[in-house]
Amino acid sequence: EPFRLQHNLAVSNHVFQLRDSVYKTLMMRPDLELQFKCYHHEDRQMNTNWPASVQVSVNATPLTIERGDNKTSHKPLYLKHVCQPGRNTIQITVTACCCSHLFVLQLVHRPSVRSVLQGLIKKRLLPAEHCITKIKRNFSSGTIPGTPGPNGEDGVEQTAIKVSLKCPITFRRIQLPARGHDCRHIQVRVGVEGCGVSPPCCWLSHYSPLQCFDLESYLQLNCERGTWRCPVCNKTALLEGLEVDQYMLGILIYIQK
Numbered sequence: 001e002p003f004r005l006q007h008n009l010a011v012s013n014h015v016f017q018l019r020d021s022v023y024k025t026l027m028m029r030p031d032l033e034l035q036f037k038c039y040h041h042e043d044r045q046m047n048t049n050w051p052a053s054v055q056v057s058v059n060a061t062p063l064t065i066e067r068g069d070n071k072t073s074h075k076p077l078y079l080k081h082v083c084q085p086g087r088n089t090i091q092i093t094v095t096a097c098c099c100s101h102l103f104v105l106q107l108v109h110r111p112s113v114r115s116v117l118q119g120l121i122k123k124r125l126l127p128a129e130h131c132i133t134k135i136k137r138n139f140s141s142g143t144i145p146g147t148p149g150p151n152g153e154d155g156v157e158q159t160a161i162k163v164s165l166k167c168p169i170t171f172r173r174i175q176l177p178a179r180g181h182d183c184r185h186i187q188v189r190v191g192v193e194g195c196g197v198s199p200p201c202c203w204l205s206h207y208s209p210l211q212c213f214d215l216e217s218y219l220q221l222n223c224e225r226g227t228w229r230c231p232v233c234n235k236t237a238l239l240e241g242l243e244v245d246q247y248m249l250g251i252l253i254y255i256q257k
Helices: 020-028 113-123 128-140 215-222 246-256
Strands: 011-018 032-040 055-058 061-063 086-093 101-109 177-180 186-189 203-206 242-245
Touching: 011 020, 011 101, 020 032, 113 215, 113 242, 128 246, 177 215, 177 246, 215 242, 242 246
Parallel strands: none
Antiparallel strands: 011 086, 032 101, 055 061, 055 086, 177 242, 186 203
């Protein structure tokens, strides 16, 4: 259960027990971890957030808290490498009141990026035919999505789709192309003509609906931070909604040869 620190208590000790059988299972399973984290009591999503004054040690071993550059980049602590069978002690030291935050210790499943990657390849491989159909649909519309349609209105004629083979996360060549199932990579910005800005602020930004990112890089980025947003259009792209694009994969393999 989550717990609070006692008000104005500079040093507090919190004991937890690990039965021998649990400890052995924990050590034998690389996908299991003991996670210790802190979060603001009003945060229903329990995103990791460490107050600057908090320091943690486990069984007299000081642990380094990674806070990153902002509140969304804080990372939980993992204790498996410092725990032992039987009695374990978490010592929390603070220099300022942390009553606004809760602490929780939990057993979590942390599959390796490689195992998640292999699972997605088996379950979420998007057939090349599906991607080709998507391309034909894009061209048959006659316009770039987000502009007026082809029924007599003004539109922007689309005669080609430009797709980058560089991952928007690493800026290196994509190895395993993927995107979110719901991603359309379309962003439209509308302004008012004659606004005094040169060029006029009425313009449209369009990302190719075929644009992919490197799957392994995306998983590495989100395995700790967990924001799960498409690096192309910033739309939510959760793990269970990711797709591996077989058509783009074929292009990448052909180019490498």
